[in-house]
Amino acid sequence: MAIINLDEALTRGRKSQGAVYINLPPQVRSGKKNDFMVGRFLNKDQEVEFKIWDELIFAPVLENGPGVYEAELEGSEYNGQTYLTVHRIEKQLDPSITKREFLDSVPQAYLMDMWQSTKKRLDDLGATDTCWALVDTIINAPEIKGRFMYEGAAISHHDSIIGGLAHHTLKMLRILVSVIENSDFLTEHVDLLTMGVFLHDIGKIFEYRELEMAPYWYANHRVQGIEYLVKYRDDIITAYDESFYRQIQSIIIGHHGEYGDRPATVAAGIIHYIDTLESQVTELIDAEKKSADSRIYVRDWGFLAGLNY
Known part of the structure; x- marks a missing residue:
């Protein structure tokens, strides 16, 4: 599983799949319809905001906290602000990829x-x-x-x-x-x-x-x-x-x-x-x-x- 290049993944509409790293506990916020999650992915000098709109999708992050995950992402933009929409995210099980790869x-x-x-x-x-x-x-x-x-x-x-x-x-x-x-x-x-x-x-x-x-x-x-x-x-x-x-x-x-x-x-x-x-x-x-x-x-x-x- 390759580590996602966050800068490239930010391109609007671009879909990416691979390993990502969350180093800080994300926030769960209240939306008009349901709760959503906002956090940041880190990869060396790259740091990018992500959003997860579905509670079922962000449940693994809520349960496991900061760490390395496998994710499917899409570059998004709203009011001039770019971020990554997370369509799927699961705890990374590949022992060859640790957080040190991202630091x-x-x-x-x-x-x-x-x-x-x-x-x-x-x-x-x-x-x-x-x-x-x-x-x-x-x-x-x-x-x-x-x-x-x-x-x-x-x-x-x-x-x-x-x-x-x-x-x-x-x-x-x-x-x-x-x-x-x-x-x-x-x-x-x-x-x-x-x-x-x-x-x-x-x-x-x-x-x-x-x-x-x-x-x-x-x-x-x-x-x-x-x-x-x-x-x-x-x-x-x-x-x-x-x-x-x-x-x-x-x-x-x-x-x-x-x-x-x-x-x-x-x-x-x-x-x-x-x-x-x-x-x-x-x-x-x-x-x-x-x-x-x-x-x-x-x-x-x-x-x-x-x-x-």
């Missing part, structure tokens, strides 16, 4: 090159061996099985790919370098800010599982990040002091700005701004890359002409 990834060699080059720049700004040793211990703990380097930073937004969490973190560290270079005052706090960037999203290794929601996703990554950090409380306080440990906690709690607990420290505010800049710029770039006419739609601003428009 895009950042090459590990590329991530390691980013790590080494960014570490050197932070070393030049005063990052200490103490900082790097603690970071290494925390993100490479045996119990998390290397998932900091493997997990995505999100499921449907920025860096929603395998290795996306590390990629997002390393891009933030590059921005941090520029921020510190612009303010001598911050060089006194390079360890705090470096560790804060590394650990701000550490809870996502518990919130997600290979770009799907983990069983306890509802205790979000900020809560689970704080919980994980407690295991290293004594190590951090011994290496620095309790104030340093509490500052790291504040970064994990407050890095979402107004979309969660607001920042209570300057460090949390700095990490929030760096996080927002990196993630939002990445989303703009990704949206233009996927656009057929180099125009993108941003909810707060409307349509934007792309860099290649």
